[in-house]
Amino acid sequence: MSSYRLSLVVTLTLASVLLVGRAESYLVDRTRQVMTDLSAPLLELASRPVAAVRNFIASTDEYAYVFEENARLRAENEELKAWRQQALSLERRVARFEALLDVTVEPTIQYATGKIIGDSGGPFVHAFIVNVPQDAGVEAGQAVVDDEGLIGRVVSTGATASRVLLLTDLNSRVPVRVEPGGYRAIAVGDNSRFPKIEFLPPEARLSPGDQIVTSGHGGLMPPDLPVGIVVMASDGSPRLQTNSEFDRTSAVRLLQYDFPTRVVADSDEEAASEDVADDAKPTPALPNSEPAANDQIVERAGEPGAAAGTDSANASDAAPATPAGEADE
Incomplete structure (x- = not known):
């Protein structure tokens, strides 16, 4: 009988402990939820300055990056300007050289x-x-x-x-x-x-x-x-x-430029070639006479006796010379 009572007491005690622990857990959770609801607006108000400071720090970093990027772009722009000036200078030089090549001069110069x-x-x-x-x-x-x-x-x-x-x-x-x-x-x-x-x-x-x-x-x-x-x-x-x-x-x-020192016209060349051809031809000999050695005899039209004078001259030249003794006889 006593053991039965002891078991009942132990069982009731354990049940009470379990009930009290469960009730205490519910109360704790409920209390925590109430405190969370009360502190949420305060935490929101407190987080705003922190967020602003965080955003300011981030923007400061971005500003520093922008300044660095701007400096880099400025340096790159200056380098591109230098290349552009050099390209324009080369373009003008090439244009002058091309224009110089277009200057018309005689092919022989x-x-x-x-x-x-x-x-x-x-x-x-x-x-x-x-x-x-x-x-x-x-x-x-x-x-x-x-x-x-x-x-x-x-x-x-x-x-x-x-x-x-x-x-x-x-x-x-x-x-x-x-x-x-x-x-x-x-x-x-x-x-x-x-x-x-x-x-x-x-x-x-x-x-x-x-x-x-x-x-x-x-x-x-x-x-x-x-x-x-x-x-x-x-x-x-x-x-x-x-x-x-x-x-x-x-x-x-x-x-x-070499100044031409000799100018030969086409007519002069033809005349020179004709003179050379005439000089190359042999001089025809007169019939029954020997060719003139130095002087040439020219008959002039309209001068009578010129031909007779020529024949008499030829006859006198052809007659043999008479010795002086035979002429006296």
Whole structure:
């Protein structure tokens, strides 16, 4: 009986403990949920400044990255600008070389191409230094052209370079021809931008825009090289405006022109060939007479007795000489 009671007491005790623990767990969970509901708005309010600070720090990092990226793009842009300038410079140089190749010269004229490496000009001397040596066939007096036309002539040569005197120099004298009139003149430099046009014929009538080319007189320069056009000065005198802009010229040609020293026309050649053929033919001998050794006898029409005189002369020549003793007898 006592053991039964003890078991009942133990069982009731365990059941009470289990009931109380379960009830306590429910109360704890409920209390935790209430506290969570009460603290949620406060946590939300407290998280806003933290989020703002976090966003500010992130934006600061982005700003630093943007500044770094901007600096990198600026450096890349400067490099691309340098490449662009170099490409434009090469494009202009290629265009000048192509234009220089288009300059029309006689096929028989040899030339040397060079680059202007210096400007020895000043207030009284207008000249260029070209990197073409004397070994390239350059001689004093040769014409120098660029992609627009004549710019001057060679005045001296050396082992590594040559000196070119420009058309505008005070010492420049170039024989020219004004078209379409064909008037011959001399382009005279006076250290100004527009050389003078002197020694024109009295009947010359020039108009602004008339073309000026080389005449070829003197044998140093080939004819028909473009030089410029005619412009009128304030005093009414004609001046030369060159086709070339000397301050922009970089590449030139030095023309190795040989003046023709012998000119043979077609009619002269035919006459010379006929003379040679006539000289090669044998001279026909006269009948019953010996060929004349030095002089030829010519009968002139209308002169009577000429033929008789000829026959008597032949007879006298044919008669034998009579000895002096037989003549006395």
